[in-house]
Amino acid sequence: MSPVFPMLTVLSMFYYICLRRRARTATRGEMMTSRRAIESNSRALSVNVEVIQYAKEVLDFSSHYGSENSMSYTMWNLAGIPNVYPSSGDFTQTAVFRTYGTWWDQCPSAQLPFKRTPPNFYSHDYVELAYEEPVYPTAVHVLETYHPGAVIRILACSANPYSQNTPAEVRWEILWSEAPTKVNSPQARQFTPYIKQIDFPTNLIRLEINSSLQDYYTELDAVVLHGVKERPVLSLKTSMINMNDLDEDEDEEKNGCEMDSLNKQFNVAALREMTTNGYFDKLPYELIQLILSHLTIPDLCRLAQTCKLLHQHCCDPLQYIHLCLQPYWPKINDSSLEYLLSRCTLVQWLNLSWTGNRGAISVSGFSRFLKVCGSELMRLELACGHFLNETCLEVIADMCPNLQELNLSSCDKLPPQAFNHIAKVCGLKRLILYRTKVEQTALLSILNFCSELQHLSLGSCVMIEDYDLIASMMGAKCKKLRTLDLWRCKNITENGLAELASGCHLLEELDLGWCPTLQSSTGCFTSLARKLPNLQKLFLTANRSVCDTDIEELAANCTHLRQLDILETGTRMVSPASLRKLLESCKDLSLLDVSFCSQIDNRVVLELNASFPNVCIKKSFTQ
CATH class of the missing domain: 3.80.10.10 (Ribonuclease Inhibitor)
Structure with missing residues (x-):
């Protein structure tokens, strides 16, 4: 028998172990929930008086159904006391995200998913809430007034949004998480999951949302934070729990995204001492590459430390053609990008959505990464990237000549002049500018030079003065346009719509929701x-x-x-x-x-x- 066959068995076992690990990770939410239930129920009674707070301010969010210039259906309704609860139904005074169900994944504007997205990452939207006083959380109450069940993660942050002293390392801890579940009743409820005890006080809470199983829009009314000023002490009952029963994956959850720490642990000299790889050397290179293509990015980083051969495979740029870092947003920083730099020279799809905020990614770190890795880039996702400034968009335009898709959804801190640089990316086929401050002059320039556009989202772009002029330009220049989102554009009239329809005969999708002038x-x-x-x-x-x-x-x-x-x-x-x-x-x-x-x-x-x-x-x- 050829020695390749035993080696195939060994590698198959390795692959099986990896899949088992991924399966364990997929059920991590259930195990963590079980553990946290034990912790929550067995805490010693604290002499601290419990502080009960409603959100003082909504700091950030990924989308909302409402308008940027009103309060109806906006995330800002989550600040303060409840407006609707315990009533049920569709009320404008609640917070509603832009989408629900799977309908937006079944229309012509839907995007293909990234490869290597971890199976336990379910989040589609988020909202971050600031509270007056930092506390050690004892409970979080989410008041859901319509089609509940979309909240799938609750996190706490070590950074105090009202303090000038930002911690050197901003920590996010998951208080609770679970896979999406369907709630059959659309009626209002108070959702109070068991939460994990954390070792720092917080007044910054984040909810992450998955509405894919909802029959209609989820509506939230308020988020109540309960906590104490001094750190609670676990009772004896909790300390006597068999630690072997507490899933080690929780530590992996904490460390799994720290590509930069893996970089520090990696010992190249030790790998050089390994002179043989046994039967691994007899396997076809392509076969090993195929097997490793099923691993997540953190798993690849860990596996690279095991031996010289696997280090070579795990660092092969072909493994990073699709690079989705959004699931690891709490840990991605300049060091992470620097660590991945040499591996990503062939990257074609890059997802940095939600990453880099609160100083985690600098303009220089982002620019350096794109200058090395941007030449082959075709798709770039930067939704909610609040570290972005005009320099970043200039670097994108200069360093990414092959770029076809750019997502700047909810990058509402980008200055209006920054968008002028997009016009230099003439090969763009998809451009998402939802909830940005793009102005009319920049948009006209983009439409004039980016004639290959097929998908364009201008939903809630409130800085556009004359949508009839924009529609006329699209009709004249964007003959290949297939999908167009004009959600809540306030001033398009029948004239602009007529010119758009006359010039863009290929349109398959058109959103004219909340356009009152039609x-x-x-x-x-x-x-x-x-x-x-x-x-x-x-x-x-x-x-x-x-x-x-x-x-x-x-x-x-x-x-x-x-x-x-x-x-x-x-x-x-x-x-x-x-x-x-x-x-x-x-x-x-x-x-x-x-x-x-x-x-x-x-x-x-x-x-x-x-x-x-x-x-x-x-x-x-x-x-």
């Missing part, structure tokens, strides 16, 4: 339906003028339609008969939101559901 009486929606027969997703959310004529035109012309939102906020312009025509014509329709359409009551929804069982018909309510 009026059906001008014929704008009828014209839209006739000019854009390829539409698969159309959101006309909160447009009170949508009527039966518009629905019938969509039924006649847009037969490929898959998602339609006509939430009307109280008008009686759409009838059951027109909806039935739409459902009969659009055989691929899977989502229809008719919330607050006065003629479409629950009885009508039940009848339509019975006739068209493959369509999810959404009907929100307020009690």
Whole structure:
């Protein structure tokens, strides 16, 4: 028998161990929850008086349903005492994230997932809340008023947002986490998970959200922090627990993302002393590479320390074609980027979303990384990257000549002039500027020079003065545009929409939600339906003028339609008969939101559901 076969068995065992480790990691949330339940229930009674606080301020968040210039459905509603709880239903005074369910992953603008994303990273959104007094947390109460169950992680930070003395190392500790679960009832509830005891006081709490299992938008009203001023002491009962029963993965959770510390531990000299790798030397290089491609980034960093051969494989730039660092956001810093520098010279997809805030990544550290690793970069995700400034965007434009996708979602601290540099990236096919301060001049320049754009998100870009001019430029220059998000653009009219539809015939997805200046009486929606027969997703959310004529035109012309939102906020312009025509014509329709359409009551929804069982018909309510 060839010696390769025993070696294959050994490597298969190694691979099996890695998969077992990943499976253990996937269930870490359950084990941590069990452990924390023991800790929480067995704490000694403290002589400290418990401090109960509502959030003083909302510091940061990844998205919200509301407008930047109002309080309706915004994350800022999480500050202060409850507005709605214990009432249930759809209320504007609550905090609502931009998406829910899997609908946004099933439309033309959906992006392909990164490889190597760890199986236990579920977070899609987040919000960070500051409280008046730092305390050692004893409980966190999340008041959920509509479709609860989206909160999947609660974290505490060592940094005091109201202190001038920022700790040298900002620590984030997970107080509680679990995989997404479905809550069957949409009714309000107070969610109080068992939380972990931490060794530092905090007045900065972060909630992370996964709404993929929700039937509709999750609404949050307040987050109450309970805590004591002095650190609690564990009771004897807890100290006598068999430590072997407490999953070692919790330590891995703390250290697993510290690529920089792994760098310090790595002993190159020791590896040089190893002169043989046994049967590993007989395996094809490509086979080992294939097996290692299933490991996460921290696992690769650890494995690189085991022997010279595996160090060579783990440091091969081909292992880092896709580099997703978002799951490790609490630990990514300049040292992490420096450690990965030599491995990422061939990186094509890079995800740094949520990373680098509170000084963790510097402008110089980011710039150095891109100057070495940006030449092959095609996709760059930087959502919520508040370390970014104009210099960073200039470096992106200069160092990433092959860039096709750029995500700056919720980078709301970037100065308006910074966006001028994007116009130099002429090969862009996808640009996400949701909740940024991009101004009209910069955007016109981008549209003029980036004629390859296929996907463009301008949702909640409040600095644009004249969306008709922007729409006209898109119609003239962006002939390849397939998806366009104009969510909450305040001043586009029928004129701009007409020029957009006339020039961008390939549009498959268009979000015109909360655009109050569009009026059906001008014929704008009828014209839209006739000019854009390829539409698969159309959101006309909160447009009170949508009527039966518009629905019938969509039924006649847009037969490929898959998602339609006509939430009307109280008008009686759409009838059951027109909806039935739409459902009969659009055989691929899977989502229809008719919330607050006065003629479409629950009885009508039940009848339509019975006739068209493959369509999810959404009907929100307020009690």
